[in-house]
Amino acid sequence: CxxxxxxxxxxxxxxxxxxxxxxxxxxxxxxxxxxxxxxxxxxxxxxxxxxxxxxxxxxxxxxxxxxxxxxxxxxxxxxxxxxxxxxxxxxxxxxxxxxxxxxxxxxxxxxxxxxxKHYYRKIISSKSNPYRDYKIHFYDWLQERSDRLLRRFHQVENSSTHRITPTDFKQIINEEGFTQITLDDLNDLIIRHETNPNEIDYQTFLSGKLFI
CATH class of the missing domain: 1.25.40.20 (Ankyrin repeat-containing domain)
Structure with a gap:
């Protein structure tokens, strides 16, 4: 560095x-x-x-x-x-x-x-990350790998809705190596982000706009 x-x-x-x-x-x-x-x-x-x-x-x-x-x-x-x-x-x-x-x-x-502004107030999840707001950490990770993730999500998207299933989403996140979030916390982000939790607008999700 x-x-x-x-x-x-x-x-x-x-x-x-x-x-x-x-x-x-x-x-x-x-x-x-x-x-x-x-x-x-x-x-x-x-x-x-x-x-x-x-x-x-x-x-x-x-x-x-x-x-x-x-x-x-x-x-x-x-x-x-x-x-x-x-x-x-x-x-x-x-x-x-x-x-x-x-x-x-x-x-x-x-x-x-x-x-x-109390920027130091963090949403701590002792299971996902005891030191940092796990949502911001996840956001930074998504941004660092955005090009690769977009390609992988595009491969499994529904061609008519341009969305993917939560199962595919979680699998790809896991395969790409992000391990600092529990399944429960990831499910919580999906529920907060999507009106229909059975499909994910992955392009908007990657932007982090709806959970940061």
């Missing part, structure tokens, strides 16, 4: 690289992505179940680092995916304090907005 190469990161993750691995300073790929200043790396890491709340050896979380680097967009994204704004680093500083000291207006604005 430090190189900022999206292609390299994707290839490593597809080969089962540990998305939450730590270096000698205990920094994770999320820390490295922020240092590279390539925002597009964050959704990719998120799709592979990255943790956004892990601190390095100086207790700096990704939010501390984003505050120092004035990466407001990244702050909003990460808080919605489990990052915490109210933890202190080894210097006893909150991320908002770092943003103020560095005169980073964008970071300061987004930290305050995240706390005001």
């Amino acid at each position: 430090a190189s900022g190469s999206i292609k390299v990161v994707r290839e490593l993750l597809q080969r089962k690289a540990n998305v939450n691995a730590r270096d000698l300073q205990q920094q994770t790929p999320v820390h490295a992505a922020l240092t590279s200043n390539v925002f597009e790396l964050l959704p990719i890491l998120s799709a592979y179940n990255a943790r956004f709340d892990l601190a390095d050896q100086t207790l700096n979380t990704p939010i501390h680092l984003a505050a120092k680097l004035n990466q407001g967009k990244a702050i909003k994204f990460m808080v919605q995916r489990g990052a915490i704004t109210r933890t202190k680093n080894i210097d006893n500083r909150l991320p908002i304090k770092i943003a103020v000291l560095e005169k980073n207006k964008d970071a300061k604005k987004n930290i305050r907005l995240a706390e005001k």
Whole structure:
């Protein structure tokens, strides 16, 4: 991630690289992505179940680092995916304090907005994902694999309705390797999304508009 190469990161993750691995300073790929200043790396890491709340050896979380680097967009994204704004680093500083000291207006604005809007409130499912809102994680995963999923769904769709059955949908999701959602939680998303739970408008479902 430090190189900022999206292609390299994707290839490593597809080969089962540990998305939450730590270096000698205990920094994770999320820390490295922020240092590279390539925002597009964050959704990719998120799709592979990255943790956004892990601190390095100086207790700096990704939010501390984003505050120092004035990466407001990244702050909003990460808080919605489990990052915490109210933890202190080894210097006893909150991320908002770092943003103020560095005169980073964008970071300061987004930290305050995240706390005001309660972006940190997650729909937790202890079975699907105890650390993150499982719906947002599922959404990020769908976006990362959207082209491949569209092709597979198209192969099994009803040619007249352009919809697929829940059975086909679940099977393809499972075959494509998304294991961080239980069958009950997936059924719940389908019921919330579809007026007729016996068929799925997969193109709209992939957009995430009706469950995010």
